[in-house]
Amino acid sequence: MANFGNLSLTLAFTFAIYAVISLITGTKTGRRDLIKSGENAVYVYFALITSAVVGLLYLLVTSNFQIEYVASITNRDMPVYYKLAALWGGQAGSLLFWTWILATYAAIVTFRNRQRRTNLVPAAVGIMSMTTLFFLSLNVFAENPFSELAMSHAGLEEQLPFAPADGRGLNPLLQHPVMVIHPPILYLGYVGMVVPFAFAIAALITRELGNAWITLIRRWTLIAWGLLGFGIILGGKWAYMELGWGGYWAWDPVENASLMPWLTATAFLHSVIVQEKKNMLKVWNVTLIIATYLLVIFGTFLTRSGVVSSVHAFAQSSIGSFFVSYIAIAGGLCVWLVFSRLEYLKSENELDSVVSRESGFLFNNLVFLGACFAVLWGTVFPVISEAIQGEKISVGAPFFNKINIPVGLFLLFLTGVGPLLAWRKTSPRSLKKNFLWPMAVAMVAAAILFATGVSGFYPLVSFLLCVFVTATIFVEFFRGIRARMRAHGEMLHHAFLRLIGKNKRRYGGYIVHFAIVLIFIGFTGNAFNRETKGEVTEGDTISLGAYELRCEQIEEGETPNYTYIVATLSATKNGKPMGTLVPEKRFYHASEQGTSEVALRSNLAEDLYVVFAGVNEDNNRAVIQIFLNPLVAWVWIGTIVMIVGTVVAILPDGRDVRIQRRKRALEKLLRASEKI
Amino acid sequence: MARKNNRVVLGVVVVIGALVYFGFAGFQEGKAYYKTIEELHDMGDAAHDKRIRVAGTVSAGSIERDGTEITFRLEQNQLTLPVRYTGSSPVPDTFQDGAEALCDGKYLPDGTFDAKLIQAKCASKYEAEYGTKEAGQ
Numbered sequence: 001m002a003n004f005g006n007l008s009l010t011l012a013f014t015f016a017i018y019a020v021i022s023l024i025t026g027t028k029t030g031r032r033d034l035i036k037s038g039e040n041a042v043y044v045y046f047a048l049i050t051s052a053v054v055g056l057l058y059l060l061v062t063s064n065f066q067i068e069y070v071a072s073i074t075n076r077d078m079p080v081y082y083k084l085a086a087l088w089g090g091q092a093g094s095l096l097f098w099t100w101i102l103a104t105y106a107a108i109v110t111f112r113n114r115q116r117r118t119n120l121v122p123a124a125v126g127i128m129s130m131t132t133l134f135f136l137s138l139n140v141f142a143e144n145p146f147s148e149l150a151m152s153h154a155g156l157e158e159q160l161p162f163a164p165a166d167g168r169g170l171n172p173l174l175q176h177p178v179m180v181i182h183p184p185i186l187y188l189g190y191v192g193m194v195v196p197f198a199f200a201i202a203a204l205i206t207r208e209l210g211n212a213w214i215t216l217i218r219r220w221t222l223i224a225w226g227l228l229g230f231g232i233i234l235g236g237k238w239a240y241m242e243l244g245w246g247g248y249w250a251w252d253p254v255e256n257a258s259l260m261p262w263l264t265a266t267a268f269l270h271s272v273i274v275q276e277k278k279n280m281l282k283v284w285n286v287t288l289i290i291a292t293y294l295l296v297i298f299g300t301f302l303t304r305s306g307v308v309s310s311v312h313a314f315a316q317s318s319i320g321s322f323f324v325s326y327i328a329i330a331g332g333l334c335v336w337l338v339f340s341r342l343e344y345l346k347s348e349n350e351l352d353s354v355v356s357r358e359s360g361f362l363f364n365n366l367v368f369l370g371a372c373f374a375v376l377w378g379t380v381f382p383v384i385s386e387a388i389q390g391e392k393i394s395v396g397a398p399f400f401n402k403i404n405i406p407v408g409l410f411l412l413f414l415t416g417v418g419p420l421l422a423w424r425k426t427s428p429r430s431l432k433k434n435f436l437w438p439m440a441v442a443m444v445a446a447a448i449l450f451a452t453g454v455s456g457f458y459p460l461v462s463f464l465l466c467v468f469v470t471a472t473i474f475v476e477f478f479r480g481i482r483a484r485m486r487a488h489g490e491m492l493h494h495a496f497l498r499l500i501g502k503n504k505r506r507y508g509g510y511i512v513h514f515a516i517v518l519i520f521i522g523f524t525g526n527a528f529n530r531e532t533k534g535e536v537t538e539g540d541t542i543s544l545g546a547y548e549l550r551c552e553q554i555e556e557g558e559t560p561n562y563t564y565i566v567a568t569l570s571a572t573k574n575g576k577p578m579g580t581l582v583p584e585k586r587f588y589h590a591s592e593q594g595t596s597e598v599a600l601r602s603n604l605a606e607d608l609y610v611v612f613a614g615v616n617e618d619n620n621r622a623v624i625q626i627f628l629n630p631l632v633a634w635v636w637i638g639t640i641v642m643i644v645g646t647v648v649a650i651l652p653d654g655r656d657v658r659i660q661r662r663k664r665a666l667e668k669l670l671r672a673s674e675k676i
Numbered sequence: 677m678a679r680k681n682n683r684v685v686l687g688v689v690v691v692i693g694a695l696v697y698f699g700f701a702g703f704q705e706g707k708a709y710y711k712t713i714e715e716l717h718d719m720g721d722a723a724h725d726k727r728i729r730v731a732g733t734v735s736a737g738s739i740e741r742d743g744t745e746i747t748f749r750l751e752q753n754q755l756t757l758p759v760r761y762t763g764s765s766p767v768p769d770t771f772q773d774g775a776e777a778l779c780d781g782k783y784l785p786d787g788t789f790d791a792k793l794i795q796a797k798c799a800s801k802y803e804a805e806y807g808t809k810e811a812g813q
Contacts, residue, residue, distance in 0.1 A: 173769065245765040354683040366688060370695040377699070382710065392710035394729060395703055396780070402702030403695065410691075531764060595769045613766040616741045623741065625766050 002067055005055035005146040009096075012048035012103075013140050015041045016133040023126030027119045027206060035122040039110050042125055045132065046107035053100045056093060056145050060086050066163035069093055069145045075169035075590040077560045082175050088183040089170045091304060092145035097183075098300065099135040101191045106132060109195060109220075115667065120213055123202035124195075131194050134326050142319045169590030172562070178238040186231025186258060190296055192224025193261055196268075197293035200286045204337045209282065209344045214272055219650050221272075225265050226646035232258050233639045244596035244611045246531060246627035248635070251400040256379045257299030260372050264292040267368035274361050277423065279348035283338065284365070286345070290334045295372075297327055302379070353425040360418035367407055367414070374403045409461055412520055415513045416469035419476070438471030462524040466517045473510050473517075480507075500648060508649025515645055518638030525606075525631025533625035535616055536567070544626045546574045547608055549581065554622050562588040567612055567622050571601070583612035583624065606630040708780055713755040716783055723783045730757065730789065734796075736773045750777060750789070763792040771796035 019041035026034030056069070060083045065071040073090040074083050088094040106128040113121040139145070150159035173179075196217040203213035235255065236248035249255060268288040274281045301323035338345075351358050378395045386392040420434040446464040454460060477499070484495040500507040534542040536551040543549065553568040566584040570577065581599035588595070601608040609627040616623060652660075708727040716723055716730060732752035739748040746761040759779055761767060771777060771794055780793035 243768065245768070247765075351684055354687055359684055359687070362684070363687065363691060366691055367695075370692070374695070374699055386710075394706075394708050394710065396706040396708055398706030399699070399702035400706075402705060403698040406694070406698055533766075593770060594772060596766070611766050614741055614746075618740075618742065 001055050001059055001064070002146040002148060005052045005059075006144070008048045008052040008055065009136065009140050009144075009146075012045040012052070013133070013136045015045040015048065016129050016136055019045060019129040020126055020133060023122045023129065024205075027123040027126065027202075030119070038122065038129075039114070039125065042103075042106050042110050042129060045129075045136075046103040049096075049100050049103045049136075052139075052146075053087070053096060056096060057084060057087060059146075060084065063167065064163070065165075065167050066148050066161055067145075068147050068149045071149060071164055071167040073167065073170055075167040077590070078170060078175070081180060082170055085174075085180045085183075086170050088187070089174050092139075092143040092147075094183065094187075095135065095143050095304065096139050096145050098187060098191060099132060099139055101187050102128065102132050102135060102194060105192060105195055109198075113216075118208070118212065119206045120199060120202045120208055120216065123205050124198040127198035127201045128194055131198075134322075138319055138322055142322060166590065169588060172586065172588040172591055172593055172595045173242055175588075175595075176238060176242045178234055178241065182231060182234040182238050185227055185234060189224050189226070189228025189231050190258065190261065190299070192220065192227060193265060193289075193292050193296050195220040195224065197289050200289045201334070201337065204286065204341050207341065207344055209341065211276060214276060214285075218272075221265065221269060222646060222650050225262070225269060226643060226650075228258065228262050228265065229646075230639060230643055232262060233635065237636065240632075241598060241600070242595070244598050244613075246529070246609055246611070246625075246629065247526075248632070251375075251378070251397050253379050254303050256375050257302045260375055260379075261292045261295040261299060263368050263372040263375070264288055264295060267365045267372075268292060270361050270368075271365050274358055278358065280351075280358065281361075282345040282347060283342065286338055288365075288369075290331075290338070291372075294327060294331055294334075295376075297323065297330070301327065355421065355426045355431070357418065357421045357423045357426075360414060360421050364411065364414050364418060367410055371404055371407045371411075374407075375400065405458055408520070408523070409458070409465060412462070412465045412469060412516070415516055416465065416472045419510070419513070420472055434472070434475070438468050438475060441471045442468035456527055459524050459527040462520060466521055466524075469517050470514065473514050476510060477507075502653075504648050504651050504653055508645050508647075508651075511645030511648055512642055513645075515638045515640075515642035518634050518641055520638075522631050522633070522635030522638060525629060525634070528630045530628045531626060533613060533623060535619075535621040536624055537619075537621045542624055542626065545628050547626070547628070548572050548575075549610065549624070549626065551622070551624075552580070561590075562586045565612065565615065565622075567624060569599070569610065569624070571608070581608075581610050583610045585612040585614065602633050604631075604633050607632045713750065713752045713757045716757065716789075717755070719783075721785075724785055726782075727780065728783050728789075729778060729780045730783075731776065731778045732757065734771070734773055734775050734777050739773065750779065757789055758787065759789045759791050761791045761794055763794065765793075767794050768796050 019038050022034045022038035022041065026032075026038055059067050059070050060074055061080060063070065063074060063076055063083075069090060069092050070086075073086045073093065078086075086093065088097045106125055109121070109128065110125050148161050149163065151162050199213045199217045199220075203209050232255070235258065239250070240248040265288075268285065271281050271288060272285055275285050301320065305320035305323060351362070353359065378399050382392045382394045416438065417435070422430060442464045445467040446460055449463055450460060454463070477496070480499045481492065481495045484490050484499055485492065488495070488498075490498060500511075530544060532542070532544045534540075536542055538551055538553060541548055541550045549569040549571050551567060552570050554565065555568070556565045557563070564584055564586045566582055569581045569583070570579075571581050572578060578601065581601065583599040584597035586595045586597060587593070596611050596613075599610040607627070607629040609629055611625045611627075613623040613625045615621070708729045710729045710731070711719070711723070713730060713732060716728065730750065730752075732750035735749040735751045735756060739746065746767060748759055748761075750757045750759050761779075763781075775796045777797075778795040779789060779791040780795075781789060781791040784790050
C-alpha cells in the first residue's frame with residue numbers, strides 16, 4: 001500500500017508538470033488541443049492524489065506501524081474516526097491533505113467551466129496546478145507520508161525495515177470532536193483562496209482584465225471566505241473547550257496565520273464591489289488577492305516549519321527553505337506581472353467625496369490592511385528583531401489587543417455607515433435620514449448601560465456601535481419590506497423572504513454584517529471576565545459571583561487509552577441548585593501527555609467554565625479553577641448567522657438562473673445546428 | 677475637487693497615524709526579551725527591569741504545587757533556573773516533566789524567575805522509545 005501511495009504521488013507529480021506546461025502554452029498559443037489535454041491531466045492528477053489519500057487512510061485505519069507517519073500519529077486503541085482524522089493530525093499527512101484539497105478545487109473549476117470558451121479558465125487552472133506542483137514536491141521529496149521506518153542493526157550495512165508494536169498516538173489535545181471538523185473546514189477555506197488568486201493571475205497573463213474574472217470568482221471567493229472564517233472560529237471553539245485556559249483566542253502565531261489571509265480576503269470582498277460598480281481600484285484588487293495567496297502560503301510555512309514558537313507542537317522541519325524560495329519566486333513573478341500590465345489596470349473613475357460609498361470602502365480596506373500588517377509584524381517580530389538586532393524580542397498579546405481593539409471598533413462603525421452611504425457623494429439630508437434614528441437609539445442604549453453600571457471606554461463604545469449597526473440594518477430591512485408590502489400587497493413574512501430572495505447578495509451581506517455585530521457582543525464580554533481558583537477536598541466549597549460549587553467527590557480511574565482524575569462538584573446559582581459539574585484531568589498512555597476536560601455551563605448571558613487544574617501533591621487536594629465569561633455564546637451564535645448570510649449571498653439569483661437556462665438552451669440549439 | 681480629495685487624504689493620514697500610535701504603544705506594553713539562562717545570569721541588574729522570556733526543559737521531578745502556585749526548575753545546557761509560576765491561567769496540559777517550556781515574566785533579584793505565562797510543548801521522547809523497543813526484540 002505504501003508503494004502504491006508513493007507511485008500515485010510520483011505519477012501525480014509528473015502529470016501536474018504536464019498540466020502546467022500544456023495549459024500555459026495552450027492559452028498563450030491559443031491551441032485548444034493542448035488546453036484539452038492539459039485539462040485531462042488535471043483530472044488525472046486529481047484521481048492519483050485521491051488514491052494516495054485513500055491509501056494513507058487505509059494504512060492509518062489498519063494501523064500499519066511500519067509507516068513512520070502512522071506510527072507517529074496513531075495507536076491501536078484509538079477509535080476509528082480519530083484514526084481517520086489523523087490524516088490531518090500531523091505534518092506529512094496534513095500537507096498531503098492540503099495538496100488533495102487544492103487538486104479537488106482544480107478539478108471542480110475545470111469541470112464546471114468545461115463549456116466556457118475563454119482563455120481565463122485554462123490559464124487559471126494552470127496557475128492552480130503550479131501551486132499543486134509545489135505542494136506535491138513537498139509530499140514527494142520533503143515530507144513523504146508513506147516513508148517507512150528503518151533501523152540500523154549491529155553488523156549490517158543497510159538499514160532494515162521495522163514496525164513498532166504500537167504507535168505513539170494522536171496528540172490527545174487533538175482527540176476532540178471539533179478537531180475532526182476544524183482542520184478540514186479551515187483548509188477548505190485556506191486553500192480555496194488559491195482559486196480567486198489563480199483567476200486574477202490568469203486575467204493578468206491573458207490581459208483579459210475586464211470584469212469577466214471578477215464575475216467568475218465571486219462565488220468561489222465567498223465560499224473560501226466563509227469556510228475560512230468558520231474554520232478560524234471552530235479553532236477558537238476547540239481551544240476554548242480543550243486547552244482549558246478559559247479563552248478562545250491567544251494571538252498565537254498559528255491563529256494569526258489563519259487570520260491574516262482572512263483579513264485581506266475580507267478587504268478584497270469589499271473593494272471588488274467598487275471595481276464592479278465604478279471600474280476603480282483595479283491594481284488594488286489584484287494586489288489584495290495576491291497578498292491573500294502569499295499569506296496563505298506564508299501561513300502554511302509558519303505552521304509547518306516551526307520558525308516561530310507556537311502552541312501547535314508541530315515538528316521542526318526542513319521544509320522552510322522550500323517555502324521561502326517558493327514565496328520569493330511567486331511573489332517576484334506576481335509583482336512583475338502587475339507592473340507589466342499597469343496600462344490595462346487604469347482606473348476609470350475618481351474619488352469625488354470623503355462622505356461616499358467609495359471612500360467608505362477605501363477606509364474599510366485601509367483598516368483591514370493595517371490590521372493585517374500589525375498582525376504580521378507582531379507574529380514575525382521575534383524573527384526580524386533577532387536578524388537585525390541580534391536580540392529576540394516578542395510583542396505578545398498586549399500589542400495585538402492594543403491595535404486590534406480600536407481597529408475592530410472602527411470597522412464595526414463602518415459596517416453600519418458604509419452600506420447606507422451613496423455612491424459618489426452623500427448629501428447631508430440623506431445622512432440625517434439614514435443615521436439620525438440609529439444614532440439616537442444607540443446613544444440611549446449606551447446611556448442605559450452606563451447607568452446600570454457598565455463602565456470602561458471600549459466596552460461602552462462597542463455596545464453603542466453594536467446597537468447602532470443593528471439599527472441601521474433593521475432600518476434597511478424595514479424600508480425594503482414596507483416598500484414591497486405597499487407595492488405588491490404582500491404579507492410581512494412573505495415580503496421579508498421576497499426582499500432577500502430578490503437581492504440575495506445585498507441582503508446576504510446585511511445578514512453577515514448583523515452576524516459580525518453578534519460576534520462583537522461576544523468579544524466585548526471579555527472585558528468583564530472573572531476568575532478564581534482554590535484547593536478543595538470533599539465537602540469544601542468555592543464560589544464566584546452568584547455561583548457556589550461544592551466538592552462532592554474526587555475519583556481516579558483508568559481506561560485503555562488514559563488514566564483520569566475527576567471532581568464531582570454540585571453547583572448552585574443564587575442558592576438554587578443547577579446540577580453537577582465534572583471537570584476532569586486525563587493522562588494519555590501512548591503519548592504520555594495530559595489533558596483537561598473542561599466542565600461548562602453556558603447560557604446567553606454567561607459561561608461558567610470549570611477546570612480541574614491539578615492536584616497539590618503535599619495534601620492531595622484538588623486545584624479547581626473557575627472562570628465566569630460573559631456573553632461568549634454570542635460568538636458561536638454569530639458564527640452560525642454568518643454562515644447563513646454567506647450562503648444567502650452565494651445562492652444564485654433568480655435572474656442568474658433564468659439567464660443560465662436560456663444560455664444552455666441556446667447552446668443546445670447551436671450544437672444541434674452544427675450537426676446538421 | 678482638489679479640496680475634496682484633500683479631505684480623503686487627510687482621513688487616510690489620520691487613520692494611518694492612529695494605527696502607528698496604537699502599534700507603538702502596544703509594542704512598549706507587550707515587548708519581552710528572549711534570553712537563555714546563561715544570558716540571564718550574565719546580565720546582572722539589567723535583567724530585573726525587563727519582561728523576559730526564557731525557554732528550557734522542565735527538570736524531571738521538580739514540579740511542586742503549593743496551593744495555587746507552581747514551582748519548578750528549568751534546565752538549559754546544564755544550567756538551571758528556579759521558576760515560580762504566579763499567573764492566573766491554569767498551566768497548559770503539555771506542561772509536565774521533561775517538557776519544553778517557555779516562561780514569560782520577570783527575573784527577580786533573588787535569582788528566581790517570576791513567570792506570569794507558561795507555554796509548553798510536549799517532549800519528543802519518541803525516537804528513544806523505538807530504540808528501547810528494538811533492543812528488547
